[in-house]
Amino acid sequence: MAGPEPITPGRLLSALQWRYATQRFDPSRPIPAAAWSAILESLRLAPSGFGLQPWRIVSVESPALRRALSAASWNQPQVLEAPRLLVLCRRDRVESLDVERLIALARGQRAISDEEAARWRAGLASFVESGAATDQWAARQVYLALGVLVAAAAVLGVDACPLEGIDPPAYDRELGLAGTGYQTVVAVALGYRAAGDPAATADKLRFPEAEVFTRA
């Protein structure tokens, strides 16, 4: 199948070199609506193990909430200054309910026989029964989606900064996540770098290829 016109490797690398963990955003420069929609959609379209999509994404728009989250983020300036702030949450524990939800989604799009649904349940049974281990698994899926977003934002020319230095239980409280079945994993600030961000001109620190890649 002929796909969409690919971009050149050089253009991709320029975008990935251009991006960095933006420290200071320009609060006065919003992300255009079409780019913002595409960034959200990059999360929704991200792949996940078994296709379970064990995540929810909260877009934080309330200024009061931003202030409360800033206090739960070591006062990192991005939480208040970035035009957009997303909180990426994971399913706290994958259950058979999640498998049924996925099967129902599939049934809404195409015919799924009872036998096919039964095979689906059986295929996921041992995973779902692993219970507690699914929490870390779900967190990894959220990070995969975050990686898709990081690359998507870069090629769109939008700055992004993943924020791991947050207090997830405090985020959960501020966002009222108790009882929802979802928990905060990581946040990400998005917008455009401020003119004076000192981090923008720092060299990117990456180990050389020989220390990252091996062949076998």
Add this chain to the structure above:
Amino acid sequence: MAGPEPITPGRLLSALQWRYATQRFDPSRPIPAAAWSAILESLRLAPSGFGLQPWRIVSVESPALRRALSAASWNQPQVLEAPRLLVLCRRDRVESLDVERLIALARGQRAISDEEAARWRAGLASFVESGAATDQWAARQVYLALGVLVAAAAVLGVDACPLEGIDPPAYDRELGLAGTGYQTVVAVALGYRAAGDPAATADKLRFPEAEVFTRA
């Protein structure tokens, strides 16, 4: 700073809609060298918490090793058919050694005063001392890099399939990772979809926006 020319939101979305978890690759169609270099570089340039890059990437080229890994991957056809197979490994436990390695990297690129290095060590001390918890953290960083790769491959028009259904300890044995300080997390097969891959024409199953996104 004016960045590289961004791609349009529509073009990004076309690429993300086009991609899918490729089941059958065309073994006879290699990835051009420039695209392959860019895909590897997308991993090397991926962001990571504290900039620690707690990963190593193994490119599996030996046919004998491919066969051994196939047996450790439920015989999923991608492991033998995809022109490229990467194994993404995490640092098994982050130590003060990793912090020193990062400081040495920084010192190779710019002047770092002893005071600055000391602040760096102090800032990471409590994280490093958390010991065992760093293994799951490192796995999440690997997934973030995997997400960057998924998006990078898509915009380059290269097919990719993350492979979670593998036996990591068996991979570690086959790849000789014991004692290296790195452990298998996930694999990814890359190349181009075979003409007959039934998965290529299946509808993408994604929960609707209203079930993924909330505003607060």
